[in-house]
Each structure stands twice: as structure tokens, then as C-alpha cells.
Amino acid sequence: MKLLIKAPAKINLSLDVLHKRPDGYHEVEMVMTTIDLADRVELSLLEKDIIKITSHNRFVPDDQRNLAYQAALLLKERFNVKKGVSIMIEKMIPVAAGLAGGSSDAAAALRGLNKLWNLGLSLDELAALGAEIGSDVSFCVYGGTALATGRGEMIQELPPPPTCWVVLAKPFIGVSTAEVYRRLNIGGIRHPDTEGMIQCIRDHDFRGVCQNVGNVLEDVTLDLYPEVAQIKDQMKRFGADAVLMSGSGPTVFSLVEHDSRMHRIYNGLRGFCDQVFAVRMLGERHTLD
Numbered sequence: 001m002k003l004l005i006k007a008p009a010k011i012n013l014s015l016d017v018l019h020k021r022p023d024g025y026h027e028v029e030m031v032m033t034t035i036d037l038a039d040r041v042e043l044s045l046l047e048k049d050i051i052k053i054t055s056h057n058r059f060v061p062d063d064q065r066n067l068a069y070q071a072a073l074l075l076k077e078r079f080n081v082k083k084g085v086s087i088m089i090e091k092m093i094p095v096a097a098g099l100a101g102g103s104s105d106a107a108a109a110l111r112g113l114n115k116l117w118n119l120g121l122s123l124d125e126l127a128a129l130g131a132e133i134g135s136d137v138s139f140c141v142y143g144g145t146a147l148a149t150g151r152g153e154m155i156q157e158l159p160p161p162p163t164c165w166v167v168l169a170k171p172f173i174g175v176s177t178a179e180v181y182r183r184l185n186i187g188g189i190r191h192p193d194t195e196g197m198i199q200c201i202r203d204h205d206f207r208g209v210c211q212n213v214g215n216v217l218e219d220v221t222l223d224l225y226p227e228v229a230q231i232k233d234q235m236k237r238f239g240a241d242a243v244l245m246s247g248s249g250p251t252v253f254s255l256v257e258h259d260s261r262m263h264r265i266y267n268g269l270r271g272f273c274d275q276v277f278a279v280r281m282l283g284e285r286h287t288l289d
């Protein structure tokens with residue numbers, strides 16, 4: 001038996017850090033949404049009791065470091081599964097980009113293996129297991145749009161944001177999330193208006209959403225990699241309605257209402273950056289079918 005699961009990337013429309021916790025993680029408030037840029041995760045049932053990972057992308061680990069492997073191992077150990085799985089990841093999401101590609105692969109593995117191994121778990125149960133793998137995995141289990149709090153694993157569903165284009169550009173650098181959090185000067189943070197963002201999403205107010213985007217990790221990554229600031233400037237010059245770095249970066253995204261501007265930004269950035277995408281947001285949450 002084989003299953004093909006779509007594992008979409010996320011962007012952070014707003015990302016705030018409230019304080020550093022005693023466990024070393026940071027307490028966050030993030031408005032996140034999934035976009036139509038997705039890895040394809042193919043799961044094949046193996047009678048032999050092994051987890052096998054393959055991917056054609058040389059940046060994707062093919063062993064226990066892979067978050068999808070960790071998802072399979074967690075389910076096997078927790079529910080005493082004696083069957084195996086072969087996981088093939090067709091990577092479309094840039095790696096170490098602030099787009100939660102690895103977390104989304106893990107979430108897809110959780111959703112798919114629930115079916116392949118007949119575990120009968122709910123999305124809430126899968127999301128709780130996902131939190132054991134990484135802070136972004138719970139959100140990726142549900143997909144859609146949400147407010148994420150705690151260290152990112154506490155998820156409250158939100159309605160989809162107003163329809164627009166999302167143009168993404170990733171420079172040829174990878175960013176360490178741990179390092180970006182470590183370098184953050186919590187005392188100097190200018191906090192985004194998370195409540196304002198949520199209200200604008202509820203009101204279908206595109207201008208308001210654009211005015212309320214904000215990411216407190218942006219300055220840290222901009223200091224480390226000036227090319228991220230250059231991409232932001234380019235997107236603004238080409239007429240983006242809003243421009244922000246996603247997560248810990250280095251991917252920058254712009255929100256764009258009109259098709260003609262989307263084309264202008266996409267074409268302008270392609271000469272400047274190695275990975276550029278123009279996609280829609282995915283409004284709906286995943287379902288267990």
C-alpha cells in the first residue's frame with residue numbers, strides 16, 4: 001500500500017517573542033499560514049520492521065536526523081507498531097529557509113502513517129505527538145491559518161487571510177534557527193500587534209494585514225546576512241503590498257494583491273536570487289480522510 005501526502009510550507013505573517021523560558025525555549029506569539037509550495041511525501045508500507053528515508057535533495061538527511069524519520073519512530077515506539085515504512089521525500093520547499101519544510105514532512109508522515117498503520121489517532125493527538133519532534137510540527141499537522149503560542153506548539157485556528165499572491169525569494173544561505181533565537185536581544189524588541197493582525201484577518205482586511213506584518217527575528221538575521229535586506233528592498237521597489245522575512249529566515253516573502261505586480265516582483269527577483277516562487281495561501285485546514 002502507498003500513500004502520497006502533500007506537505008506545504010508555512011509563512012509567519014507575524015512573529016513575536018515574549019520572553020525566554022527556563023527550559024531555554026522562547027515564548028512566542030505567531031500568526032502562521034500554509035502556502036501552496038509543498039513537498040510530496042510518499043509512504044510505502046513495508047512488512048519488514050524498518051524505517052527507510054530517501055530524497056533526491058542532498059541537503060535532506062536520509063537517517064534519524066530527518067524529522068519525518070523521527071515522526072515514524074515516535075509512532076512505532078509509542079504504539080508498538082511492528083511494520084515498517086519507506087518514506088520518499090520529493091523536496092520542493094527550500095531547506096533551512098524559515099518555511100518549516102522539515103516540520104511539514106514530519107507532520108505529513110504523522111498524518112499518513114496514522115492511516116497506513118491504522119492507528120486511529122485524531123488530529124489533536126497527532127499534533128500533540130508532533131510537539132515532541134519540533135515546535136513547528138503541531139501547526140503543520142493542522143495546516144491552514146492559526147495563532148501559535150507557547151513555544152509554537154499551542155494552536156488556535158483562525159480563518160484564512162484575504163486572498164493574495166505570496167512571492168517568496170530565498171538567497172543561497174541557510175540559517176540556524178537556534179542561533180537566531182540565541183542572538184535575539186529581548187530587551188530591545190519592538191513587538192508587532194498580534195491582536196491587530198488577527199482582527200484584520202477576521203475582517204478580511206487586506207490593507208490591515210499588510211500594515212500589521214512583523215517579525216522580531218528579522219533584525220537578527222538581517223544583521224547576519226545583509227543580502228536578506230537587499231531582497232526586502234527589491235521587493236518593496238517592485239511594488240509589493242507588504243514584505244517580511246519568514247520565521248528565522250532567510251526567505252523573504254511579499255504579499256501582493258494584483259497579478260501584474262506579482263509578475264513584476266517574480267521576474268525582478270529571479271535575476272537576483274536562486275529560488276523564487278509565486279504561490280497562493282492555502283486557506284483550509286488538513287482533514288483526516
Ligand SMILES: C[C@@](CO)(OP(=O)(O)O)[C@H](O)COP(=O)(O)OP(=O)(O)OC[C@H]1O[C@@H](n2ccc(N)nc2=O)[C@H](O)[C@@H]1O
Pocket residue numbers: 012015024025026027028030097098099100103133134135136137150151152177178181246247248249
Ligand atoms: C522560528 C520558527 C518560526 O515559525 O520557524 P523556522 O524559522 O524554524 O521555520 C520556529 O519558532 C522554530 O520552530 P522549529 O524549527 O520547529 O524549532 P525547534 O526545532 O523546536 O527548535 C530549534 C531551536 O530553536 C530555538 N527555539 C525554538 C522555538 C522557540 N519557541 N524558542 C526557541 O528558542 C531553540 O534553541 C531550539 O533548540
Ligand SMILES: Nc1ncnc2c1ncn2[C@@H]1O[C@H](COP(=O)(O)OP(=O)(O)O)[C@@H](O)[C@H]1O
Pocket residue numbers: 059060061065066067068089094095096097098099100101102103105106177247248249
Ligand atoms: N525532512 C526534512 N527536510 C528538510 N530538512 C530536514 C528534514 N529533516 C531534518 N532536516 C534538517 O532540518 C534543518 C532545518 O530544515 P527546515 O525544516 O527545512 O528549515 P526551517 O527550520 O528553517 O524551517 C535542515 O538543515 C536539515 O538538516
